[in-house]
Amino acid sequence: MSTRLSPVPNPLIVLGAEVADARASGQPVVALESTIITHGMPWPRNAETARAVESDIRAQGAVPATIAAFEGKLHIGLSEDEMERLAEAREAMKCSRADLAFALATRRTGSTTVAATMMAADAAGIAVFATGGIGGVHRGAQETFDISADLEELARTPVCVVAAGAKALLDLPKTLEVLETRGVPVVAFGTDAFPAFWSRDSGLPAPYRLDTPEEIAALLAVRRSFPGHGGVLVANPVPQDAEIPTAEMAHIIDAAVTEAAKRGIAGKEVTPFVLSRIHEMTGGRSLETNIALVRNNARLAAQIAVCDAKTGMDATP
Numbered sequence: 426m427s428t429r430l431s432p433v434p435n436p437l438i439v440l441g442a443e444v445a446d447a448r449a450s451g452q453p454v455v456a457l458e459s460t461i462i463t464h465g466m467p468w469p470r471n472a473e474t475a476r477a478v479e480s481d482i483r484a485q486g487a488v489p490a491t492i493a494a495f496e497g498k499l500h501i502g503l504s505e506d507e508m509e510r511l512a513e514a515r516e517a518m519k520c521s522r523a524d525l526a527f528a529l530a531t532r533r534t535g536s537t538t539v540a541a542t543m544m545a546a547d548a549a550g551i552a553v554f555a556t557g558g559i560g561g562v563h564r565g566a567q568e569t570f571d572i573s574a575d576l577e578e579l580a581r582t583p584v585c586v587v588a589a590g591a592k593a594l595l596d597l598p599k600t601l602e603v604l605e606t607r608g609v610p611v612v613a614f615g616t617d618a619f620p621a622f623w624s625r626d627s628g629l630p631a632p633y634r635l636d637t638p639e640e641i642a643a644l645l646a647v648r649r650s651f652p653g654h655g656g657v658l659v660a661n662p663v664p665q666d667a668e669i670p671t672a673e674m675a676h677i678i679d680a681a682v683t684e685a686a687k688r689g690i691a692g693k694e695v696t697p698f699v700l701s702r703i704h705e706m707t708g709g710r711s712l713e714t715n716i717a718l719v720r721n722n723a724r725l726a727a728q729i730a731v732c733d734a735k736t737g738m739d740a741t742p
Contacts, residue, residue: 438499440499446488462491462493463511498529529535540573540577577607592729594682621671624674
C-alpha cells in the first residue's frame with residue numbers, strides 16, 4: 426500500500442484534475458466507489474451525498490477520487506459534470522472486477538463496486554478507500570455459492586478499505602470467517618464489536634481494535650513491509666445518533682431478503698433490491714443512516730490517508 430501515488434501507465438485510466446495535482450504534490454488521496462451513486466441512493470440525494478462526501482474528505486486535508494467508467498476510460502476523480510451525469514444515469518452498469526473490462530471495452534457508463542474500486546485505486550497508487558459497507562457471504566451461500574467478489578479483492582489487493590463493517594443483510598459470521606481464512610486483518614475503530622452497517626454492534630466481536638488514525642497508518646506501514654499481502658478492512662461504526670439498532674433492523678432485513686428470494690432475485694441484483702425494500706420499510710430512515718455512515722467513513726479514511734502519507738515521509742531517508 427504505497428503512501429504516494431505512483432505513475433499511471435495504463436492508457437485506459439484518466440486522472441481528474443484535482444487527483445492529478447495531488448499526484449504531482451504528494452497529497453494524500455482517498456478513493457470512492459460510485460455504485461452508491463447509481464444503485465445505492467435515489468436521485469437527487471445520491472448527487473448531494475457524493476458532493477458532501479468529497480467535501481468531508483477535503484476538510485480533513487485529503488483529495489477525493491470518485492471512480493467510474495465513461496466512454497471506454499476509467500476515470501479516477503470526477504468533474505462536477507461527470508458526477509451529475511453519473512447520478513442521473515438510468516442504465517449505468519454495476520461493475521465488479523469481472524465486469525470492468527467489459528464496460529470499458531463496450532464504452533458503457535459504469536459505476537464501481539468495492540472490488541472494482543479497489544482494483545482501480547491500486548492501479549492509480551491510491552492506498553485508502555472509503556465506502557459504506559463491504560459485500561460478503563450471502564445467506565444460504567452453502568447452496569447458492571453467492572459470495573461477493575469484495576472478499577477476494579480484499580485478499581489480493583493492497584488497499585485499506587474503511588467501511589461500516591459488512592452489509593447487515595449478509596451472513597456476517599461466515600463473512601468474517603472468509604476474511605480470516607484469506608488473511609485480511611479486520612480492525613474495528615474505537616470499538617470491540619464488529620459493526621453491521623446501520624447498527625453499531627452486530628453481536629460479533631471484532632478480530633482487532635485500534636483507536637486512532639495514527640495507529641491504523643502504523644499497521645498499514647508494517648503490513649506493506651511484507652510483499653504479497655492484500656488489503657486491510659477498517660470497520661468504522663455508524664455514529665451513535667444515526668444508528669438503527671440491530672434488534673430493530675433484524676426483522677426488516679429478514680423480510681426484505683425473503684422477498685428477494687421469492688422473486689428469484691440473485692447475484693449482484695440482491696443488494697440493490699434489498700436496500701430499496703429496507704428504505705421503504707423504514708420510511709426512509711435507513712437512507713439517512715446510510716448517508717451518515719458513508720460520510721463518517723470518508724472522514725476517517727481521509728484522516729488515515731493523511732497519517733499514512735506522513736508515515737511514508739517520516740520513513741524516507
